[in-house]
Every structure is written in C-alpha cells, then in structure tokens.
Amino acid sequence: MIALSPDPLEGVELNARYTQCAVMTATAIAIESVTKSFRSETVLRDIELEVEDGEFCVVLGPSGCGKSTLLKCIAGLIESDDGTITLDGRDAAELSVQERNLGYVFQEFEETLFPHKSVAENIAFGLEQRDDPPTQSEIDETIDEMLTLLAIEETRDDLPGALSGGQQQRVELARQLCRNCEVMLFDDPLADLDYKLQKRMELEMRSLHADLGSTFLYITHNQDQALKLADKLVVMNRGMIEQIGTPESVYHDPQNAFVCRFVGDSNALVTNGKPTEVGDGVVDVQTEAGPMRATAQNGAEKETGMVIVRPEAVSLETDDCDVTVTGVLEGRTYTGETTEFAVSLDGTDREFYVVVPDSPEIGAIGDSIELGWNVDDALYFDELSVTDTVTITDLIEE
Numbered sequence: 277m278i279a280l281s282p283d284p285l286e287g288v289e290l291n292a293r294y295t296q297c298a299v300m301t302a303t304a305i306a307i308e309s310v311t312k313s314f315r316s317e318t319v320l321r322d323i324e325l326e327v328e329d330g331e332f333c334v335v336l337g338p339s340g341c342g343k344s345t346l347l348k349c350i351a352g353l354i355e356s357d358d359g360t361i362t363l364d365g366r367d368a369a370e371l372s373v374q375e376r377n378l379g380y381v382f383q384e385f386e387e388t389l390f391p392h393k394s395v396a397e398n399i400a401f402g403l404e405q406r407d408d409p410p411t412q413s414e415i416d417e418t419i420d421e422m423l424t425l426l427a428i429e430e431t432r433d434d435l436p437g438a439l440s441g442g443q444q445q446r447v448e449l450a451r452q453l454c455r456n457c458e459v460m461l462f463d464d465p466l467a468d469l470d471y472k473l474q475k476r477m478e479l480e481m482r483s484l485h486a487d488l489g490s491t492f493l494y495i496t497h498n499q500d501q502a503l504k505l506a507d508k509l510v511v512m513n514r515g516m517i518e519q520i521g522t523p524e525s526v527y528h529d530p531q532n533a534f535v536c537r538f539v540g541d542s543n544a545l546v547t548n549g550k551p552t553e554v555g556d557g558v559v560d561v562q563t564e565a566g567p568m569r570a571t572a573q574n575g576a577e578k579e580t581g582m583v584i585v586r587p588e589a590v591s592l593e594t595d596d597c598d599v600t601v602t603g604v605l606e607g608r609t610y611t612g613e614t615t616e617f618a619v620s621l622d623g624t625d626r627e628f629y630v631v632v633p634d635s636p637e638i639g640a641i642g643d644s645i646e647l648g649w650n651v652d653d654a655l656y657f658d659e660l661s662v663t664d665t666v667t668i669t670d671l672i673e674e
C-alpha cells in the first residue's frame with residue numbers, strides 16, 4: 277500500500293477556474309448516451325458527460341475501464357456505436373478528424389513522431405500546420421521554450437530513435453501544446469516520466485492550462501495526479517461513469533464503495549446483516565471486526581455492505597473517538613512527513629492502515645494498540661458501484 281499525504285487534497289487549490297466554469301454556458305464537449313463495443317465486449321456504456329469551455333477535466337479509472345476508447349471517440353479515431361458527441365455545438369459525426377482541430381497526446385506516443393525528423397523539426401511541424409503559421413524566428417523561440425520547459429534541451433537536433441521513451445513522450449507533448457488548440461486531449465501523458473519530472477510537469481500542466489485558456493480533457497489511472505490537476509473529476513469503471521464532481525466532493529463525498537476505494541487510500545470492513553438506523557443518517561452495523569457505528573452514505577437496506585475508513589481519519593489518541601477497536605501492530609513505514617502503521621484486527625485477514633503526521637512512538641511490533649475514529653469518518657455503503665458486476669471481493673482486493 278502506498279500512502280498518500282494525511283489529506284491527499286492538502287495544498288490542492290479549489291482554483292478559480294472551476295468556479296468560473298460552473299457559471300459558463302459554453303460547452304466545449306458534450307457526450308450523450310455514447311456506447312461502444314468491440315466484438316462481444318462493451319467498452320463504453322451510455323456515457324453522459326459535459327466538459328465546459330476552458331475547463332480542466334480529468335477522467336480517472338483503472339486500466340481497461342474505457343478511458344482511452346472514450347478519448348479516441350471524441351477525436352474521431354474510433355466511431356461510437358450509439359449516442360452523440362458534440363464539439364463546440366457541432367455534431368462531431370459531421371466533422372473529419374482534421375476538422376475537429378483537437379490537440380491529442382497519445383499513450384502510444386512512439387508511433388506519432390516522425391522518425392526522419394529531428395526533435396526540433398517534430399515540434400515545428402505542429403506550428404507549421406496552423407492556418408496562420410508563425411515566422412521562423414517565432415517557431416525557433418517556441419521550440420526552445422518547450423524544450424526548456426520539458427527538460428530536454430539537449431535533444432534538439434536528435435532523431436526520435438536516439439531518445440528514451442520518456443524523452444519521446446515529452447517531444448510529442450511539446451508538439452501538441454505548441455498548436456494552441458482550443459481543446460486538448462491527453463492520454464496519460466506523464467505516465468512514463470520519472471518521479472521528479474512527473475511532479476514538475478503536474479505543476480506545469482496547471483500553469484499551461486491557465487496560460488492557454490484551452491479546454492483540457494486528461495485521462496489517467498494515477499489518483500494523486502488526478503486530484504491535483506482536475507477542475508472536474510470523472511471516475512470511470514468498467515465502461516461506465518461512477519461519479520462526476522470536484523476533486524473535493526469525489527474524495528470526501530463518494531457516491532458508492534468503488535469510488536471511495538479507488539480514489540484515495542482506505543480501509544474496508546465487510547458487514548453482515550441489515551444495518552439498524554439510529555437517526556441522522558447514522559447506522560449500527562455488524563462488521564467482520566465487530567459491531568460499530570457508521571454514517572450511511574447511500575442507503576441502509578441490504579444484508580451485506582461495506583464500512584470504509586480513510587487511514588488519515590484513524591487516530592491513535594482515542595479518548596474523544598466515537599468508535600474504538602483494538603489491534604496488533606504489524607509494521608510501520610516512515611515517509612518523511614508521515615508514518616503509516618499496519619495493524620491486524622481480530623476477524624479480518626487484511627491489514628488495517630493508519631497514517632499520522634511525523635513519527636510517533638506507539639510501541640513495538642507485536643504490541644496491542646487501540647485505534648479510533650469518528651462516526652462521520654466511517655462511511656457505510658449499501659451500493660457498491662453503478663455497474664452490476666462489482667462484488668465485495670473486488671473491492672476488498674482494491
């Protein structure tokens with residue numbers, strides 16, 4: 277388990293762009309009832325999504341959930357089986373790929389670069405294809421700026437074949453950003469970059485978006501990156517949209533158990549028996565770790581459900597906690613700013629995680645320790661997912 281910071285949204289601005297987008301009437305991309313199948317496999321199921329003009333929209337989901345297929349349908353590289361896609365008010369079905377005028381950074385970036393052109397010539401190609409291309413001196417200046425931004429200045433005269441995969445990806449990113457398209461589509465463009473460069477580019481992507489004023493539709497399976505970049509966050513799973521909202525609302529108010537488990541770290545406890553409502557949305561439930569009280573997040577009618585608690589919501593000081601449990605300390609991991617403790621609870625065959633600031637001393641491995649949390653931090657889910665195929669076992673193994 278890789279722990280996020282005590283609050284993964286700490287330091288992430290609810291920037292003014294989202295507030296502005298919320299009152300905009302212009303819709304850059306409108307997707308209505310889009311469905312796509314390949315042979316007998318349905319990859320997209322009744323997708324409904326609007327991306328407002330100037331918005332940074334991030335689609336987050338596990339590998340194989342349909343993110344890349346959705347992007348390719350928008351770009352016109354794949355034709356959907358049903359539904360409509362509208363770009364700036366125009367039916368995309370009536371537009372060729374070129375007429376859509378979309379910037380697209382592919383996941384398969386190796387196939388998009390011209391192998392016989394240098395890095396500078398590859399980047400210049402996007403600029404030269406404009407209706408009003410800049411002068412040569414302006415092109416050279418833009419190339420230098422992009423190479424510096426992406427930390428690949430030394431590759432200016434190299435051919436793509438001489439570059440690493442990460443360098444090639446940055447060249448393609450530079451070529452597309454130079455085009456200044458009104459809508460930019462990104463297929464996990466930072467996936468192959470090393471950790472430090474990825475973090476730097478996350479900041480630069482936000483800055484570029486603000487400078488360009490373009491609409492960004494960005495897909496990734498990296499939850500930390502999605503929370504940092506998004507104005508609007510879309511969570512996909514098995515070809516369907518699970519939830520749409522701000523990063524804050526998706527993280528703190530997940531609509532079902534899948535979203536809560538996928539977005540951010542979490543501890544899950546399976547329940548047995550119908551919950552007993554005790555008022556104000558609070559229920560008493562019987563979990564595999566014993567009876568406890570939780571907040572009903574999406575109903576309390578089923579015999580089997582799930583209680584989910586974020587590691588950063590668990591406290592080692594239990595005097596003021598609504599719920600307390602006793603476990604055995606199994607391990608600790610110090611990350612510099614936080615410490616993650618792994619605890620075993622009676623009745624479960626999985627470790628329960630606690631993430632706290634600094635590096636407190638709570639005892640030795642094998643010692644008994646007490647954990648606690650508040651009712652508001654224990655979310656009970658009746659509904660697992662918008663799909664009809666997600667099971668308790670699937671979510672336990674997340």
